[in-house]
Amino acid sequence: MAFPYKKMDEADFDYIRQATSPDRVKVGKEIASEYYHDEMPEYGSFPPELYVEVENKEEISQIMAYCNEKNIPVVVRGAGTGLAGGSSCKYGGIMLSIMRMNHIYPVDHKNQTITAQAGALLLDVQAAAQAEGLFYPPDPGEKTSTIGGNVITNAGGMKAVRYGLTRDFVRCVEAVLPDGSIENFSSNVVKNTTGYDIKDLVIGSEGTLCTVTEVTLKLLPAPKCTCTLVMPFKSLEECADMVPKVLELPFIPTAIEFLERELIDIVERNLKKPFPVKDGEAVLIVMYDASDRRELDGAVEAAAEAALANGAIDCCIANTPERAGSVWGVRGGILEGMKADSVSQEECDVVVPRSCIARYVKEAKGIARSLGLRVEPCGHCGDGNIHTELLRDPGMTDEEWESATGECLRQLYQLSKELGGQLSGEHGIGNGRLEYLKEFVGPRMIRLYQSVKLAFDENLILNPGKIVEFNE
Numbered sequence: 355m356a357f358p359y360k361k362m363d364e365a366d367f368d369y370i371r372q373a374t375s376p377d378r379v380k381v382g383k384e385i386a387s388e389y390y391h392d393e394m395p396e397y398g399s400f401p402p403e404l405y406v407e408v409e410n411k412e413e414i415s416q417i418m419a420y421c422n423e424k425n426i427p428v429v430v431r432g433a434g435t436g437l438a439g440g441s442s443c444k445y446g447g448i449m450l451s452i453m454r455m456n457h458i459y460p461v462d463h464k465n466q467t468i469t470a471q472a473g474a475l476l477l478d479v480q481a482a483a484q485a486e487g488l489f490y491p492p493d494p495g496e497k498t499s500t501i502g503g504n505v506i507t508n509a510g511g512m513k514a515v516r517y518g519l520t521r522d523f524v525r526c527v528e529a530v531l532p533d534g535s536i537e538n539f540s541s542n543v544v545k546n547t548t549g550y551d552i553k554d555l556v557i558g559s560e561g562t563l564c565t566v567t568e569v570t571l572k573l574l575p576a577p578k579c580t581c582t583l584v585m586p587f588k589s590l591e592e593c594a595d596m597v598p599k600v601l602e603l604p605f606i607p608t609a610i611e612f613l614e615r616e617l618i619d620i621v622e623r624n625l626k627k628p629f630p631v632k633d634g635e636a637v638l639i640v641m642y643d644a645s646d647r648r649e650l651d652g653a654v655e656a657a658a659e660a661a662l663a664n665g666a667i668d669c670c671i672a673n674t675p676e677r678a679g680s681v682w683g684v685r686g687g688i689l690e691g692m693k694a695d696s697v698s699q700e701e702c703d704v705v706v707p708r709s710c711i712a713r714y715v716k717e718a719k720g721i722a723r724s725l726g727l728r729v730e731p732c733g734h735c736g737d738g739n740i741h742t743e744l745l746r747d748p749g750m751t752d753e754e755w756e757s758a759t760g761e762c763l764r765q766l767y768q769l770s771k772e773l774g775g776q777l778s779g780e781h782g783i784g785n786g787r788l789e790y791l792k793e794f795v796g797p798r799m800i801r802l803y804q805s806v807k808l809a810f811d812e813n814l815i816l817n818p819g820k821i822v823e824f825n826e
Contacts (some may be wrong), residue, residue, distance in 0.1 A: 362403040373416045378407040397439025397786035402449035411567040419534025432500030438784025444819040461486040469570040472502025488573040491517035502566045508558035510780040512609040515736030528568040532811040561817040563810040577643035582672040585661040586634025593636035594712035605653035609641040610736030624694035696745035704770035705739045705779030725758040739779030
């Protein structure tokens with residue numbers, strides 16, 4: 355096994371400077387503290403011994419081969435927008451930034467694909483596709499995330515109901531393995547049954563198996579028109595019961611989200627973003643994309659009729675960019691609003707069968723209240739991914755917060771498991787959910803995870819202590 359890892363010395367620092375460039379290497383206290391954590395610093399701030407910004411796959415290959423030989427851990431970091439503590443240097447070593455590797459190649463119209471280096475931002479990839487009349491659908495909340503980060507976390511987002519996850523759009527992956535070898539997983543083909551599908555194993559592996567350097571992504575024709583509907587209901591139960599009704603219609607929605615009034619009030623109060631619909635204790639937000647106006651009008655009419663027939667107070671149509679923007683602006687401001695409304699936050703990112711959404715939310719609130727916590731569930735009810743946000747109010751001590759959130763998370767994950775759900779719907783395991791994984795999936799599955807890790811990384815140097823751990 356790899357423990358204990360080598361503590362880096364001047365010879366190691368000099369080697370990395372020689373393999374890259376001295377102006378792209380920082381050591382010790384030269385490293386800015388914001389690189390120690392992602393968007394959830396509660397999951398750990400671990401300083402690396404060395405920080406390096408790489409410019410190409412050859413530099414990565416050279417660094418990985420050296421670290422594999424010397425037993426130095428390496429953590430790859432993109433934009434640092436993760437929410438599970440996945441890109442933190444738990445055991446010191448090297449933090450390797452891919453942000454300079456951000457080139458986006460011209461769209462391949464014949465294959466309807468786009469190829470980008472791992473450090474390219476999602477918003478730039480989407481814009482490059484849009485400029486060519488095409489569409490890259492995966493749409494996680496943080497548009498300044500890197501495309502490589504999206505791939506290794508299998509990012510989802512609000513449009514997953516219709517279009518699927520990042521995995522559904524990855525044609526091929528170029529990556530550097532922990533021993534420094536450069537490999538391509540699959541190629542720019544529509545289907546492939548050549549051996550094990552290593553590409554799909556790499557997607558969602560959270561940087562524990564290899565370092566993604568370049569990806570080729572499938573594109574779609576851009577939808578010609580879109581519309582957002584807001585359906586207010588008297589209760590969350592009625593709102594959740596509407597979800598299967600929407601999905602039974604002959605039109606596939608692009609997104610289905612729910613918000614309770616209390617959470618809307620938090621965003622309006624703290625971010626000054628007004629929500630255009632004032633009625634209802636809970637609202638269902640439904641988006642449709644279409645290739646022409648007739649198709650869109652048919653979808654909107656059918657959804658509105660179904661909503662009113664199933665207890666909606668109204669069905670408001672946000673049929674202009676400004677109106678739709680005000681709706682999605684509130685939905686997109688949830689995390690920022692909750693940060694402004696509390697001292698700190700913890701999140702339970704479970705996914706449950708859609709039929710269990712209302713029960714999960716109701717019981718989750720009861721669990722949190724019994725422990726003295728404020729809880730704000732919201733999420734992608736079209737796919738059952740519920741973000742259960744635990745908020746810390748002033749006056750709560752560190753010990754009280756830690757004890758209450760630990761017990762609350764344990765019970766919430768148990769509830770998800772009882773309902774046939776999973777531990778994480780889209781944010782991943784990282785460092786934040788690692789302690790709950792074994793109990794959730796069982797020892798046999800953990801042994802399988804360990805076997806996969808060892809097959810790629812026998813010295814355990816790549817993002818160690820994430821997803822799966824080994825006894826030291």
